[in-house]
Amino acid sequence: MTYDSHAIIYDKLIKLQKEIFKT
Numbered sequence: 001m002t003y004d005s006h007a008i009i010y011d012k013l014i015k016l017q018k019e020i021f022k023t
Helices: 005-020
Strands: none
Touching: none
16 A cells, blocks of 8 residues: 555545535
């Protein structure tokens, strides 16, 4: 498994979306 920036960026995007769609 290569946990490169791709996975990190994806994880950050998911967290951002969760915060944005919190309401």
